[in-house]
Amino acid sequence: MPHSTRTLPDAPGVGYKPQHFTALLDDPAPVAWLEIHAENYMGGPGGLGGRPLAQLRALAERFPISAHGVGLSIGGPAPLDRDHLDRLSDLLGWLAPASFSEHLAWSTHDGAYFNDLLPLPYTAATLACVCDHIDQVQDHLGRRMLLENPSSYLAFEQSTWSEPEFLSEIAHRTGCGLLLDVNNVFVSATNLDFSAQDYIASFALAEVGEIHLAGHAKDSDDHGAPLLIDDHGSPVADPVWALLDLVLDSAGPRPLLIERDNDVPPWADLAVEAARAGAALARAEERTSTAERILA
Template sequence: MNVPLQHPFRKLPSATGVGYKPQHFQAIMDNPAPVEWLEIHAENYMGQGGRPLAQLRALASKFAFSVHGVGLSIGSETDLDVDHLDRLKTLCDWLQPAQFSEHLAWSTHDSHFLNDLLPLPYTKDTLTLVANHVDQVQNHLGRTMLLENPSSYLAFAESTFEEYDFLDQITKRTGCGLLLDVNNVFVSATNLNYDPRAYIDAFPIDSVKEIHLGGHDEDEDSDGAPLLIDSHGREIVDPVWALYDYTIAKTGPVPTLIEWDTDVPDWTVLADEAMRADTILTQQSQVAAQ
């Protein structure tokens, strides 16, 4: 993994991508339409060789890549794991992705990694903590990162910022960009009882460099109220598609990823989801050209 890959892709196209899964390798190589770029979870490719990296090498000759981290724990009160950062840098230096992103969340306690991306209170202290960690990541990797809005299941009484204002402040302090997960907006809005379109209206749209779409599961809380779980394990529901359409009308065409990480379907199912996103992107491109 020492020699950087040589490929022509320095930015993501304003088109549809999918989260890459090895079982889809041959289908993507043979007939990827409408998919024009791919994303991987960094932690799955921090080894030193073998079939996974060989597949990435082949795919990188045809597609732009985005690397999405799930293990840095940007919001942790403890220091970032420098060994993890080193492995991440090795991957990014080799693959040369067009973008790198992580979550506005924490997932570590002491030396233990938790199997969840947990929310943060939006306070001045947390703002300073997260901004310092974002600066550390960007300096270590030598590249600008994107920060993703979380899916939320509770609100912190001590928060003094709205989430979109908190994210805006992070971008202004660090120069990072934002990854807008539209499904996360819908999940959080349902769970915390606010208007998802009002959230999009207030979001710092100019900082959005990538959009995610995914499926969620429906449950109920202890009072019988709807509780949505960001699962990435099923098709995208119609209200999220409608919110995406509303969002793209504001942002214009933005690279858009279909996330499907559990109960992964056949390639044709994933390609159909990508085609639906591509149709919305194409329509907005035509509107913008008029």
């Protein structure tokens, strides 16, 4: 039985990069679990083998694994790709990960996969469509999934729901959990000029099964306003760490992931960020237990 059938611990994890394989098996501290992109472990005809499979098997023996999908296009109007859903089901079947998550976004249209998480308007119609897709995913996979909040660069005039309310309603209707990406909240709040703190206050924190942290890049838009790009290419920014403390104060400790997909640093540098996440969790645990003592 793979280790990864356990639930994700309320501890730091990292997004797995093959260049860190040896270092991780050698001394993973302070990292207690790993996240993989599901699509990287789907084979062509005949299935996956070789080094990618061998490494994933070795990691799953040692760590709880979170399988993170980037290609289901749950937020798109088109029907879900049944072949892709089957491939996902095969992977989750043998890997038995502690968690499976996907995005409130779309990435496929008319036979083309865009390899990016694209935005959707938040309306009654898109709400019904997303919920229908999540029902299909959870039925097909036979498990609860987590849905992640996106990073946004523009607004849709026709949106009638705020994002936290939209996500909360999806969780309520489908029974799915939520993945709260704190960097995405900060990026979207800056780009669309809303309060990140208000966003967190109205987020369904009780449904959050995992938290993401990542770095972003700074740019500006057509009118000179700041435009942050969620590029996972640098360390987590200080205001995002501060926002994390706010989340953990309200939600209590949760599985906490450091994502780094571009300019991936040596393992030691990522371990330092994971340790900072561990310290934030320890502080949150301390505050929670103090609060419990006072209330008792």
